[in-house]
Amino acid sequence: MKRLLYLVFVLTSYVMYAQGDISEIEYYFDTDPGIGNGTSIDIDPDVELLNQNFSIPTTGLSTGNHKLFVRAVKDDGSTSYYYSQNFSIRAANATFNSSDIDGFEYYFDTDPGIGNGTQLMVTDSELINESFSIPTGSLSTGSHRLFIRSKSSDGLHSEYDNVAFSISNNPAVFNTNDIVSAEYYFDTDPGTGNATNISIPSGETLNENLAFLTNVMPLGNYRVFLRVKNANDDWSMYDRVTFSVVPLAGVNISDINTIEYFFDTDPGIGLGNNITITDTETVTQSVAIPTASLSAGTHRLCIRVGNTNGTYSLFTHNVISVKTPSFFNTASIVAAEYFIDVDPGIGNGNAIVTSGDNIDEDFLITTSGSLSMGDHYVYVRVQNSDGTWSLLEKQHFEVEETLGINSEIISEISIYPNPTQSILNLKLPNTITIESIDLIDMNGKQIFHSIEALKKLDLSNVSNGIYLLQLKTNIGELSKRIVKQ
Missing domain, CATH: 2.60.40 (Immunoglobulin-like)
Structure with missing residues (x-):
């Protein structure tokens, strides 16, 4: 501790x-x-x-x-x-603890409050590695949970550790009896022997799939608990798993007979660009999708399939980038440059020394300590001997939170929902005031700037894609990657 x-x-x-x-x-x-x-x-x-x-x-x-x-x-x-x-x-004044451990306390099932558990005394030490005998004679038969936490010589307690166990009707002896039955329940224990029975084959071990009826349960999150009983009428501890009840989906036995795709905005099921295919159970083929009508920039390609029953799948998607037409370039590379987040203009970036017909090497790009916490992009472009510059290539990276109170407060800024279709909300701690807001697209272009302390941004007129939202505040800066869809 x-x-x-x-x-x-x-x-x-x-x-x-x-x-x-x-x-x-x-x-x-x-x-x-x-x-x-x-x-x-x-x-x-x-x-x-x-x-x-x-x-x-x-x-x-x-x-x-x-x-x-x-x-x-x-x-x-x-x-x-x-x-x-x-x-x-722990309390804010709970600094690094150099005190020895001088005791433990334990309790069953319900926390009586720190310091009010049953005490276990030990010799003061930095590290305790020993066994304890904890009596369970006062506990009722059934499943329980033991909690234990340590205490230092300056009176501070650790967080608890816990383990589930079971109290049997009979004295605990080495079990040589086969498993003969099992029962399960959801969320609340009705008591040993009072849960829903499951028919199982008798044996030394239970290793099979079990079906639990959930058809009468409301939608939501639940836990199912399972325990088994042997031929001597002894019950095991329970095992458990968390699950969700979701709307019932029909079993699809129809073949796939169509594919449809769309870019950026869903026109509605059945209204996308249709690709007819031979009826099949699965689709594993390449499809050529034209992009000539798209503007230069970042887009999202969405694809879903339909079956012979008229039912469509959920769509899958992939982010793509459309660049302006270019000709085949045979000139050698004579220069390269990079910039971070905002394009300073062709030829005004940070120079990279390179030459040759192509570039296949690693670059060490220094990021200054002035970069704001959060998401950033580094862009690289090259120039050939006839003066032509290439399109941009980019790489995402993050500047992590640094030690200090200001960084912790900055990390509390909440930007939601993300992705968004229109309104983007900014929720800030009371101690933070916004000094400026910038929105930068994936071409390094600043498309929005404000010095107002806005709490909402309306992005309904912004093209779908990925952007950097950069906030300058009275105590620091934050850069956050957002998606408009």
Whole structure:
């Protein structure tokens, strides 16, 4: 228990589900505000599998134990069930703890409050590695949870650790009896033997798929608990899993007979550009899609399939870039330059020394300490010997939060919804005032600038695509990647 100060909770989330990419996650603490009402974090580009770290601010939470909940949101607006993690908030003056551990306390099922559990005394030490005998004679038969936390010599307690266990009717002996039955329940334990029975084959182990009836349950998130009983009438501890009840979807047995696509804005199911294909169960083929009618810049290509029953799938999408027509260039490269975020004009970027017919090498590009926290893009273009400059190539990177109170406060700025179709909301802590707002497109062009302390931006007249929203405030700057769709 050497560190008791928890300011930022870092989560590594692994989320994957079918039909559609993950476009954002939302999180909340302790109580579910409802799907779509949590704090949103944009995932850009959208991904099928999410495997990354998130810094989630905990400022404003009371000291004590809390639970963080996270769920993923797909590009069609549907959500996953939540992932949760317990954590602790310590008082602001709880600095790095150099005191030894001098005791533990434990309790069953319900927290009696810090310092009010059953005490376990130990010899003062930096690290405790020993076993404890904890009596359970006063507990009722059934499932319980043991919680334990340590205490330092200066009176501070750690967060708790916990484990589930079960109290049997009979003395605990080595079990040589086969499993003979199983039961399950949702959310609330009705008591051992009072849950819904499942017929299973008798045996030493249970290794099969079990069906749980959820057809009468309202839509939402639930937990199902399962326990088994042996031939000696002893019940196991429960095992559990979280799941969601979603609208019933029919089983599709019709073949796919059409593909339709559209760019940027959905014209409605069946109204996209149609590609006729031979009826088939699956589609694995290349399709040539013309882009001649699109303006230069970033666009989103969306594709969905229809079957012989007239039903369409959810659409999948991919971000594409349309460039102005160019001729085949045989001149050698004589110069290169880069810039970050905003294009200073051709020839006015930071020079890169290079030459040859092509460039196939790594460049070390220095980013100054003046860059704002958040998302940025570095752009590179080259010039050949006849004076022609290439189109831009870009790479996204992030400037992470630095240590300091100002950075922590800046990270509390909330920009939502993201993606957005029109209105973008800016929610700031009371201590922050906006000094300027800039919107930059993916060609490095500033398309909006304001020195007003706006709380809403109307993007309804902005073309669909990816942008950088850059905020300058009285205590620092933030750059955030947003999507207009």
